[in-house]
Amino acid sequence: MKLSVTTYDTTRALFDGSVPIDGVDVTTAPTLPDIYRSLIGGEVDLAEFGLTFYLRSLDQGAPFTALPIFPNRVFRHSCVFVHADSGITHPSDLVGKTIGEFGVYGQDSGVWAKGILMDEYGFQPELNRWVIGGLEHPAPPFEFTSHPHPDDVELTAVPEGKTLSGMLESGEIDALFTANVPQPVLDGSPAIRRLFPNYESVERDYYRRTGIFPMMHAIAAPKDVDAGLARAVYDAFLEAKDIAADQYRQSRRLFQVHHMLPWTNALFEANEQLLPHDWWPYGVAANHKALDAFLRYHFEQGLSARRWTVEEVFAPELLGT
Template sequence: MNDLDLRIAAGEYDTTRALFDGSVTVNGVRSVHVSTAATLPEIFQALLRGDVDVCEFGLTFYLRTLDIDASFVAIPAFPNRVFRHSCVFVHADSGITQPSDLTGRSIGEFGIYGQDSGVWAKGILMDEYGFRPEQDRWVIGGLDHPMPPFEFTTHPHPDNVEVTAVPAGKTLSGMLETGEIDALFTANVPQPVLDGSPAIRRLFPDHEPIERDYYRRTGIFPMMHVIAAPRDVLAANPGLDRAVYRAFLQAKDAAAQQYCDSRRLYQVHHMLPWTNALFDRNDRLLPHDWWPYGVSANHKALDTYLRYHHEQGLSTRRWTIEKIFAPDLLET
């Protein structure tokens, strides 16, 4: 392993910043090169093309590879998490004011049917509000720029779920703004919303209290992505999976410590006002390690996601945690 020049690709978050600036590295390798891309799908494609050795990878994209050839192995580090009640948008004149109003509607989703954000949002709505995706018509395409469904991954969905592509030249955000679709499940905020369009609003306009209550009741902080590596790379470099896990963990912990240290100074290192009050409020709800890595602290959230993935017809089998992660990291 000490002759390995390791190539890593990931989003440049606070959880990964220490890897990018070199203050945290991967022990036991000759060199580390960390890169990113303009969009997360581009990062995922770098792994699929073999351009990198270790990569941030969407959970659903990883599970889809397991159903094909199991050529990648997941490492239980989760650099990207978001509570997803906030990711469902509706056309303002659609008459949708609550989850039950989604029945029989046309709903957009970015890139694929069953993106990580959509898996979580659908699953939560199914568990808590009786939502049934098969009762709707799903339209897949680009959010703010025209594009076909992703070509670099598979597109499974149940036979009783209607899934079509966005018409050529159109975008999901544009179709939602004009009312051509009734709702949208998205990982990113649509540009018309950022521009203040009155034609689009969230299904849960005051989503923070709902998401906090969801966490209080379930203990689940949804993760979108894992770290993954080609199986043959890990096999050729014993101990690499653990070294990579430790590096991502150290980078995340370094970011968390910065927030904790900045608390004394009212978070003056950040431009957002009232950040310190938000930190205090979160401290009363979340555990000390509010963004945990490893299997044990994330067992319930991971198992819930695996259940959702299978229930939504995206996996050919009900995967278990023991089958999707590097075996020597299961005790983390």
């Protein structure tokens, strides 16, 4: 049986053999469209899957379920970029603007960012024009998934030969919701800045008030996955993640010398004041509030045919986790 997942610090022990899963071969995840096709085609048996693509597959009747394993999490106030001359300094300034989004209307990062802006700042996506396509390379909207959206949301594809990063830098679009930092930003372009320049403090305040640490991905499995196998995979991911967390804790004694990034200890100590001991939880109970928020956002943004519940979208044998 083959499981495809990205190599993160949370999964490294699955690859180096520290945490085996009996009868399961763990392989590195391919690109997103290939993950989807491989899972549909039976080339892999379980795979890391973006939450929105998993939910879209359920709406299309795909025979999948999800395991409450979340190897990828990112706070998402930081994922909204604006053109420096767009006049956007506050979320309220997004009204009437042209906004880009990579690949699909409603990437996991975009679902979270839109939902948070809707909840906290009154953002209304239908008041914007949305442009969908490639971020750094010219590409049409994703072909491997469905593209639901409300009738009152205006969507167009990126013009042929253009990219969202280039259009943002040139001012052809006013803002960009993206899971990846645009290359012009990494290159130091003065033409692009974040909607929330002080995103860390904003995200810390958001977590302090809500307790939500947004998750992007889960592990998708066949709907008829064996209960024993589902539990074994869950337990292995949990152990691998806990090993990684303990390595960070133990490395404090040596001032995190295993990492090249300076002042990692200071960051770890600051996080200890805000985050719980298990700051990256797996399972349903510890993530129920965040998952329910994502499912609500997905429905409110017109991406789900109906409002899914947490209990419906995760494997029944793991609902007690």
